[in-house]
Amino acid sequence: MKDDLPYDDTSPVPVLKGKPRPEALAPAPQLRGQEEVTYDDTAEVPVLKGKPRPEEAEIVTEGEPGLGCHSGSEMELAARMAGQSEMLDQYARDYPQGPHDKPQSMCPAFGSLRVGLRMKRVATVLSGSACCVYGLTFVSHFYGARRSVGYVPFSSETLVTGKLFEDIRESVHDLADPDKYDAIVVTNLCVPTASGVPLRLLPDEINGVRIVGIDVPGFGIPTHAEAKDVLAGAMLKYAREEIKAGPVAAPLGLASDLPTVSILGEMFPADPMMIGQMLAPLDLAPGPVVPCREWRELYAALDCGAVAAIHPFYTAAVREFEAAGKPIVGSAPVGYDGTAAWLKNIGDAFGIASDKVAVAQNTFLPGIKGALSAKPIKGTVTLSGYEGSELIVARLLIESGADVKYVGSACAKSDWSADDAEWLKSKGVEVNFRASLEDDCNAMRDVKPDLAIGTTPVVQEAKQLAIPGLYFTNLISARPLMGPAGAGSLAEVINAAIAGKERMDHMREFFEGVGSHDTAGVWEGDPNLRPEFREMNVRKMEKAKKAEKAQEMI
Numbered sequence: 001m002k003d004d005l006p007y008d009d010t011s012p013v014p015v016l017k018g019k020p021r022p023e024a025l026a027p028a029p030q031l032r033g034q035e036e037v038t039y040d041d042t043a044e045v046p047v048l049k050g051k052p053r054p055e056e057a058e059i060v061t062e063g064e065p066g067l068g069c070h071s072g073s074e075m076e077l078a079a080r081m082a083g084q085s086e087m088l089d090q091y092a093r094d095y096p097q098g099p100h101d102k103p104q105s106m107c108p109a110f111g112s113l114r115v116g117l118r119m120k121r122v123a124t125v126l127s128g129s130a131c132c133v134y135g136l137t138f139v140s141h142f143y144g145a146r147r148s149v150g151y152v153p154f155s156s157e158t159l160v161t162g163k164l165f166e167d168i169r170e171s172v173h174d175l176a177d178p179d180k181y182d183a184i185v186v187t188n189l190c191v192p193t194a195s196g197v198p199l200r201l202l203p204d205e206i207n208g209v210r211i212v213g214i215d216v217p218g219f220g221i222p223t224h225a226e227a228k229d230v231l232a233g234a235m236l237k238y239a240r241e242e243i244k245a246g247p248v249a250a251p252l253g254l255a256s257d258l259p260t261v262s263i264l265g266e267m268f269p270a271d272p273m274m275i276g277q278m279l280a281p282l283d284l285a286p287g288p289v290v291p292c293r294e295w296r297e298l299y300a301a302l303d304c305g306a307v308a309a310i311h312p313f314y315t316a317a318v319r320e321f322e323a324a325g326k327p328i329v330g331s332a333p334v335g336y337d338g339t340a341a342w343l344k345n346i347g348d349a350f351g352i353a354s355d356k357v358a359v360a361q362n363t364f365l366p367g368i369k370g371a372l373s374a375k376p377i378k379g380t381v382t383l384s385g386y387e388g389s390e391l392i393v394a395r396l397l398i399e400s401g402a403d404v405k406y407v408g409s410a411c412a413k414s415d416w417s418a419d420d421a422e423w424l425k426s427k428g429v430e431v432n433f434r435a436s437l438e439d440d441c442n443a444m445r446d447v448k449p450d451l452a453i454g455t456t457p458v459v460q461e462a463k464q465l466a467i468p469g470l471y472f473t474n475l476i477s478a479r480p481l482m483g484p485a486g487a488g489s490l491a492e493v494i495n496a497a498i499a500g501k502e503r504m505d506h507m508r509e510f511f512e513g514v515g516s517h518d519t520a521g522v523w524e525g526d527p528n529l530r531p532e533f534r535e536m537n538v539r540k541m542e543k544a545k546k547a548e549k550a551q552e553m554i
C-alpha cells in the first residue's frame with residue numbers, strides 16, 4: 001500500500017481556532033486617532049423630532065373613505081386603466097347609473113351568485129376580497145343555497161403579478177369534472193375587475209364543462225337585480241353560440257309542441273303556471289323562466305316564439321333574445337288592465353286573430369275583477385324596492401283600491417316598463433326610476449302614508465315615524481301577482497299592516513326618549529357628540545371631488 005501522497009500544500013496549513021468575541025469591538029489599532037471617512041453630508045442632516053399630538057388632531061381623509069363598495073369612482077378609473085373600458089361602457093349602456101354611483105342595497109354580485117347557485121350542475125367560483133366573499137357566501141347560505149361557493153383567494157402580489165389569473169385557471173381546471181358539472185361560473189368582484197384580471201382569457205370549455213367568466217363590480221352594476229341579468233345574458237350568449245354551432249341537447253321534460261313564451265324574471269313559483277293557464281286559449285305554452293334552473297333550459301328559452309319581459313331590467317338577456325330574432329313583450333298580466341293589455345300584446349307578437357285574444361281575455365278578466373273587488377285595499381301607500389317588479393305591484397295595489405302616491409325603483413327605466421310607468425302616471429302616481437334611498441325616504445316623509453312598502457332602511461325609517469312598513473322583498477315579492485291568482489293576493493297582508501298603525505304609535509311611545517341616530521340607545525351620561533368631525537370630513541370629501549373633477553378637465 002502506497003503512502004498518502006500530498007497533491008498540494010493544504011495539509012500543512014494550520015487550522016484556525018476562533019477566539020471569544022470582545023464585548024464591544026474597539027477600533028482597529030491602525031485606525032485609532034484617525035478621522036471618520038465620509039462621502040457626503042448626510043450625517044449632518046438634523047433628525048426630525050416629533051411633537052406631541054394636539055388634543056383635537058385633524059382627521060385627514062384623502063378622497064372617499066376606504067376602498068370597496070364606497071369608492072366606485074377610483075375603482076372604475078383603475079379598471080379603465082387596466083383595459084376594462086369596453087366592458088364598463090357596455091355596462092353603462094345596459095345599466096345607466098342613477099343619482100348615486102355606489103350600491104345602496106346589498107352587494108350587486110349577490111344577484112349573479114344566486115342565479116348560479118340555483119342552477120343544477122353549475123359550480124360558482126368567486127374571485128374577490130375575502131371580506132366581500134365572506135359576506136356574499138353568508139348571504140347565499142342565509143337564503144338557503146345548497147351548494148358551496150368556490151373561492152380563489154389572492155394577495156397583493158398575486159393580484160399585481162397576474163398570478164391570480166393563473167390560480168383561477170388552475171382551480172377551474174381542477175373543478176371541471178363533466179360527471180358533476182355542465183358549467184362553471186367564475187365571477188370577478190370589485191378588486192379583480194379593477195385590476196383587470198382577464199377572465200375572458202379562460203378557455204370556453206374544459207373536458208366538456210362550459211366556463212363562463214363574468215365581471216360583476218359594484219361600480220358598474222348598480223343593483224343586485226341587474227347582476228342577475230349579467231349572468232343570464234352571458235349564459236344565453238354562450239347557449240346561442242352552441243346552437244349556431246350545431247345540434248344541442250333537448251331540454252328534459254318538454255311539456256308540449258305548442259309555440260312558447262319564455263318568461264324573464266324570477267317570480268313566485270305559481271306565477272309561471274298562472275301565465276300558462278292564460279296562454280292556453282291562445283294555443284301557446286309557457287317556456288322556461290330565465291334565469292334558468294339548468295343549462296338545457298337555455299336552449300328551450302331561445303327556441304321560444306316570444307319573450308315576456310315580466311321583470312324589465314334584463315337588458316343583456318333581451319339583447320340575446322333579439323339576436324335570436326325573438327320579439328319581446330313588456331309589462332305583465334297583473335290586475336284587470338294589465339292582463340287585458342298583456343294578452344293583446346302577446347297575441348300581436350304571435351299574429352293571433354283578435355277574436356281569439358278576446359276569448360282569452362273574456363275567460364280571465366271577469367274573475368280578476370271579481371277577486372279585486374272582493375278584497376279591497378283602503379289606504380295611502382308609498383312603494384319602493386330594488387327587485388324591478390315595483391311598478392307591476394303598484395298597478396295591482398291601485399286596482400285593489402289603494403291610493404298609491406309614490407313608486408321608486410332602484411332599477412333603471414326601460415322599454416319594457418314604459419307601459420306600466422305610463423299607466424301609473426295616468427293615475428297620478430309619481431314614478432321614480434333609479435330612485436335612491438334618500439328619494440324613497442323623502443317621499444315617505446312627505447306623503448306620510450298609511451303604509452310604506454320598501455327596502456329595509458325605508459321600513460326602519462317608517463317605523464321610527466310610527467308609519468306601518470312592509471319589507472318589499474320578503475313580504476310582497478314572495479306572493480303570486482299574475483292573473484286571477486294575483487288579484488287580491490296582497491290584500492290580506494297590506495290591510496293587516498295598515499291596521500297595525502295603533503301598535504306602531506304605541507311602540508313609538510314606548511321607545512320615546514331612548515334617542516335616535518347617533519344618540520340611539522340608553523346612555524349613562526350625555527352622548528359625546530362630535531358633529532364637527534363629520535362636517536369636516538364632508539368638506540374634505542367635497543374638496544377632493546372638486547379636485548378630481550378639475551383633474552378630469554385637464
Ligand code: SF4
Nearest residue numbers: 069107132189190218
Ligand atoms: S364586491 Fe360587493 S361587497 Fe365587495 S366591494 Fe364590490 S360591491 Fe362591495
